[in-house]
Amino acid sequence: MxxxxxxxxxxxxxxxxxxxxxxxxxxxxxxxxxxxxxxxxxxxxxxxxxxxxxxxxLPSEQGWDGSQFYRRWRLLGFITLFKRHYPPARFRRILLEQESHLFGRDSLWLVLDGEARLVFGHWRASAGGHAHARALAAALAAATGLPFAEPGDQAG
Known part of the structure; x- marks a missing residue:
């Protein structure tokens, strides 16, 4: 999927x-x-x-195609110009990281962590943003087999 x-x-x-x-x-x-x-x-x-x-x-999009992660850059979001693949063996876990801001809401980042780091998505740290991020992280964990580390479990 x-x-x-x-x-x-x-x-x-x-x-x-x-x-x-x-x-x-x-x-x-x-x-x-x-x-x-x-x-x-x-x-x-x-x-x-x-x-x-x-x-x-040239916005980028990140995805999982069923066998590997990818990031692709698309002209106006429609025509793929460049695509880069990342094997799942490069990553150990899926993290949610919250970045504090002095003004406005914090940012929430969905990160694939391991020998390399890949930012998979970002949202405003609101209740809806947390819900979307957790749902996507859980779906990625189920699809890839990578463990999903809850925000308090980020040590190690």
Whole structure:
């Protein structure tokens, strides 16, 4: 049974597109100035926006295809451009790690831990995020045979 975590096409992914479009609109005055400074900052602004748009347009997704883990990068979430495989023997356990934030909700990460580490998914550390993460971790543990270490069992 394939298990997939994808960030593309989720609401936050579309919000990021609107933020990029707003930043492009906001930077228009940098292009209209005749001074060197305007041209330099305009070039810098739109180069950074082009980089951010490239990163937005190539989201990654992680999955289990029944025999091995994979991470693939897809153009706009649809066309696979690059895929990397990870054998399950490289991992010892499945972890949920919570990262504290000074402002806003914490982040919750689903991590495959072993000789290598693979971040399989991430959520906001809300009740719903914990429920989704635990459900996916339990499904991965059942499908792969890797033990699922509960958040208090992360030693070792």
């Amino acid at each position: 394939p298990l997939i975590y994808r960030a593309a096409l989720r609401p936050g992914w579309w919000v990021a597109l609107w933020v990029l479009l707003a930043a492009a609109w906001f930077g228009q005055p940098l292009l209209s100035g005749a001074s060197f400074e305007h041209g330099f900052f305009g070039l810098f602004w739109y180069t950074m926006l082009a980089l951010a748009t490239l990163l937005w347009a």
